[in-house]
Amino acid sequence: MSEQLRQVLILGGGSAGWLTAGLLAAEFKRKRVAVEVTVLESPDVPTIGVGEGTWPTMRDTLRRIEVSESDFIRECDAAFKQGSKFVGWARDDGADAYYHPFLLPHGFGDAPLAAGWLAAADDQPFAELVCPQPHICEAGLAPKQITTPEFAAVANYAYHLNAGKLGEFLRRHCVERLGVRHLRDHMLEIQSKDNGDVAALVTREHGALVADLFIDCSGTRSLLLGQHLATPWVDASTVLFNDRAMAVQAAYPTPEAPIPCQTVSTAHDSGWIWDIALSSRRGIGVVYSSAHCSDEQAEIELRRYVQRQLPDAEVSTTNRIAFAPGYRQRAFVGNCVAIGLAAGFVEPLEASSLVLVELAATALAEQWPNDRSEIDMLARRFNEMFSYRWQRVIDFLKLHYLLSSRAASPYWREHREAASVPESLAERMRWWHHHAPSRYDLGRVDEVFPSASYQYVLYGMGFRPCLPDAPGGAVDYFKQNAALTRRLLAGLPQHRSLIEQIKARGLPTD
Numbered sequence: 001m002s003e004q005l006r007q008v009l010i011l012g013g014g015s016a017g018w019l020t021a022g023l024l025a026a027e028f029k030r031k032r033v034a035v036e037v038t039v040l041e042s043p044d045v046p047t048i049g050v051g052e053g054t055w056p057t058m059r060d061t062l063r064r065i066e067v068s069e070s071d072f073i074r075e076c077d078a079a080f081k082q083g084s085k086f087v088g089w090a091r092d093d094g095a096d097a098y099y100h101p102f103l104l105p106h107g108f109g110d111a112p113l114a115a116g117w118l119a120a121a122d123d124q125p126f127a128e129l130v131c132p133q134p135h136i137c138e139a140g141l142a143p144k145q146i147t148t149p150e151f152a153a154v155a156n157y158a159y160h161l162n163a164g165k166l167g168e169f170l171r172r173h174c175v176e177r178l179g180v181r182h183l184r185d186h187m188l189e190i191q192s193k194d195n196g197d198v199a200a201l202v203t204r205e206h207g208a209l210v211a212d213l214f215i216d217c218s219g220t221r222s223l224l225l226g227q228h229l230a231t232p233w234v235d236a237s238t239v240l241f242n243d244r245a246m247a248v249q250a251a252y253p254t255p256e257a258p259i260p261c262q263t264v265s266t267a268h269d270s271g272w273i274w275d276i277a278l279s280s281r282r283g284i285g286v287v288y289s290s291a292h293c294s295d296e297q298a299e300i301e302l303r304r305y306v307q308r309q310l311p312d313a314e315v316s317t318t319n320r321i322a323f324a325p326g327y328r329q330r331a332f333v334g335n336c337v338a339i340g341l342a343a344g345f346v347e348p349l350e351a352s353s354l355v356l357v358e359l360a361a362t363a364l365a366e367q368w369p370n371d372r373s374e375i376d377m378l379a380r381r382f383n384e385m386f387s388y389r390w391q392r393v394i395d396f397l398k399l400h401y402l403l404s405s406r407a408a409s410p411y412w413r414e415h416r417e418a419a420s421v422p423e424s425l426a427e428r429m430r431w432w433h434h435h436a437p438s439r440y441d442l443g444r445v446d447e448v449f450p451s452a453s454y455q456y457v458l459y460g461m462g463f464r465p466c467l468p469d470a471p472g473g474a475v476d477y478f479k480q481n482a483a484l485t486r487r488l489l490a491g492l493p494q495h496r497s498l499i500e501q502i503k504a505r506g507l508p509t510d
């Protein structure tokens with residue numbers, strides 16, 4: 001007899017728990033499937049409190065969850081993000097900078113843009129030649145106008161947001177609009193069935209909570225997949241060395257100060273510093289490797305950066321975070337699936353964590369099993385897909401370190417040692433000496449980082465391939481990009497001004 005899945009229990013009420021609850025409940029509502037979604041969140045264990053930069057997928061995620069973009073911007077102190085600016089990653093003197101924007105290069109796939117850029121030989125950075133977004137960001141402009149409907153873009157965008165407020169915002173929406181049940185209680189132990197499936201989570205106040213499927217969003221503790229089921233851990237620390245972070249919040253100098261529309265990632269001797277501009281404040285943090293840098297030195301780097309960028313700013317106390325870079329070899333075992341930090345985390349570079357949450361929860365919602373007999377099939381597909389995704393994320397992040405010429409500190413030199421480079425990346429690097437990254441390099445649906453992202457980072461970091469193609473029609477696309485850039489610079493509002501207008505009037509909803 002088939003056992004239909006009627007109850008799903010999500011352990012954890014951080015960003016992963018609530019995004020997952022929202023995506024599942026909204027999909028069940030659309031499909032008229034009667035599945036009860038419960039979120040169990042401990043009053044004793046705080047959420048991690050960071051994770052403020054997103055990927056453009058977040059627009060589709062919020063739209064699917066059926067929230068209003070204007071409300072989200074108001075309530076989560078959100079601002080727009082059009083990509084990342086990398087400062088000082090290529091050279092020891094720190095004077096280099098390049099953009100990884102969210103818009104694809106203009107003419108991508110239609111003309112040999114990289115060959116055209118090399119032939120132009122006028123020192124213009126690749127991203128600036130092929131994409132308007134670096135120019136839009138440098139001018140402090142927003143990616144849309146007040147007349148652009150919610151979630152629609154003039155220039156592709158993601159968000160910077162307050163992680164604590166996002167959880168609160170999603171909780172309210174999920175409970176009030178999507179019928180999600182919320183329990184604030186601490187899980188004490190896990191009960192199992194004879195076949196190894198989880199039967200129930202035993203809580204302090206509500207006793208044993210049974211469900212058909214359990215989602216582990218318990219953060220780095222990974223209580224179900226890691227501790228209870230002991231699924232193997234894939235250690236990524238030999239490839240990506242960072243394992244510590246410290247974060248502060250800094251006030252804008254004046255209420256009118258511009259809001260940067262990109263994440264700024266600035267390299268230091270043993271890691272890098274993120275600078276994420278919300279509408280209400282900047283979130284700034286240092287990421288580093290404890291094997292290469294003491295906590296004291298990292299804090300000095302962080303304070304020095306804040307002092308340089310925002311002299312005299314009011315700065316919060318420091319939030320210190322330790323993490324182990326890696327991921328669960330299988331995130332879906334029996335009737336348990338891990339999403340978010342419980343499934344893994346490598347480091348915050350390029351904001352790859354929340355996007356994996358969105359992809360995992362969407363994959364689960366869209367392929368919801370009809371009964372228990374389908375779970376094992378789904379688990380195999382899910383594990384194969386996410387193992388691939390983790391490997392691609394690790395390769396892409398490693399690329400940022402591999403291409404650096406920084407040589408003054410062991411951290412950067414060791415990042416280039418062959419033993420630390422995954423063979424999958426080393427092989428692609430050999431290929432990219434004579435070919436521009438293309439869809440043939442990364443062929444899956446929903447690649448987290450598409451081949452355009454590799455072009456932006458490779459060429460931004462100073463990698464100069466020897467491409468056999470003639471520049472062909474690339475020059476026409478460069479001219480079109482320049483014309484498009486002029487039009488956008490003339491037509492887009494200042495970022496802060498748009499945020500203020502949205503707060504006052506809201507965006508159109510169709």
Ligand SMILES: Cc1cc2nc3c(=O)[nH]c(=O)nc-3n(C[C@H](O)[C@H](O)[C@H](O)COP(=O)(O)OP(=O)(O)OC[C@H]3O[C@@H](n4cnc5c(N)ncnc54)[C@H](O)[C@@H]3O)c2cc1C
Pocket residue numbers: 011012013014015016017040041042043044045046047048049050051052053054163185186187188217218219220221223245246285321323339340341342345348351352353354355357
């Ligand atoms: C330094 C740093 C910077 C980051 N920056 C980014 C970024 O810019 N962009 C990005 O996409 N991601 C980023 N991330 C990752 C991002 O923070 C996480 O993906 C996101 O916050 C999701 O966390 P989570 O919900 O999995 O875990 P958590 O926020 O840790 O939530 C865990 C939940 O589990 C609950 N819980 C734990 N134990 C129990 C128990 N016994 N009973 C009941 N409940 C329990 C807790 O109460 C909590 O609600 C960053 C991570 C770090 C470490």
